[in-house]
Amino acid sequence: MPNTILTIEDQADIRRLIRMTLEFDGHTVIEACQGEEGLRLVRQHQPDLILLDIMMPGMDGLEVNRILQADRLLRHIPVVMITALDSATDRDAGLAAGAKAYLNKPFGPVELLQLIKQLLGSGHTPAQQG
Template sequence: MSTPSTVLTIEDQPDIRRLIRMTLEFKGLRVVEAGDAAQGLATARRERPQLILLDVMMPGESGLSLSRTLAADPQLAGIPVVMLSALGQQQDVEAGLGAGARAYLVKPFDPWQLLELVDRLLADPAAAA
């Protein structure tokens, strides 16, 4: 039996983290969580997840800033990042993708849409969503 893929969720809202964890665990994925950017970066370095789900608006460092930090780190740069945000304007999406995210999902999102996106990026980490 193969080891399940690990997905790191960096999100300051516990209810959203819980929804994501339940959705991804339903598919047999291993989920680790962080509540802010600093904890998220430390967790990414420790866990080496196959995918990172990253909230844009968090207290302290923003998800956009953290995404740029991840992209600049040679050991973490290959991990696909999906931005999660209530900000859904075209310029918000472009800012997320410009900060290194492979995909941008607007909250509230459909759990099935999340699963489809996660499956696609885990199957092909270089894929643009």
């Protein structure tokens, strides 16, 4: 079933890879290149899922996720942190900020689609991935 997925990622090549993967699978993709823009788009479109980079200029992904989790109208939207930060401390920080899953870069298209299907298809929310 197609869903609307918002990608908040400052690297254009990664956004493009994600968009191509998700559109090929039938999803609608919305993109933001920074945290503030991403928050505006979340409020405007109410996506089914958010893919959120942690390391971005300006407002980082952890701050964006804390704002989302504090908003009773938005906290139900599952957030997947996507990042090159792969230590247990980094993963714990992402999950503590309210993320439903943590996907390490680099990741493959199949891995991304499987995680999205887990989060949106079965209602099962894995603690981490990758």
